[in-house]
């Protein structure tokens with residue numbers, strides 16, 4: 001039984017890999033898109049939210065599959081799926097949109113970037129656009145810096161502490177006053 005599950009698992013992985021290769025061949029540099037979060041590694045599942053693929057499709061993949069008919073055409077090439085200001089063609093080494101399926105990979109490999117991941121990833125706009133991506137290893141924007149939080153906490157703590165001290169001092173003064181008054185009354189009586 002274990003062998004059967006292992007075989008089914010391997011078959012499903014093989015099917016996924018073949019699926020990726022079929023789609024990657026339809027795109028310029030489709031099989032060599034870098035992972036922007038880990039230098040020197042590839043984002044194998046080009047159209048997905050995680051580097052190794054699987055799960056939800058990213059915006060570039062939905063454009064490719066659902067909007068442009070799974071073809072690298074001028075419209076898909078000139079679109080900016082991830083909204084970072086670079087067209088898909090610029091990111092995949094085909095800025096003039098002249099590449100057709102079957103041709104050698106165009107452009108300089110060192111300038112290829114991911115057309116579905118907004119970069120730089122540490123800006124507010126890109127962090128919002130990249131919601132749902134597995135960007136382990138990337139810098140992302142944080143709305144409030146830890147320093148600001150600390151400052152607020154320190155400020156609030158100081159006010160609270162001062163207030164407590166003031167209240168304690170007031171209570172102590174009241175006790176001293178009432179004790180003195182009681183002693184005076186006892187002495188008089």
Ligand SMILES: [Ca+2]
Pocket residue numbers: 080081082083084085086087088091115
């Ligand atoms: Ca882009």
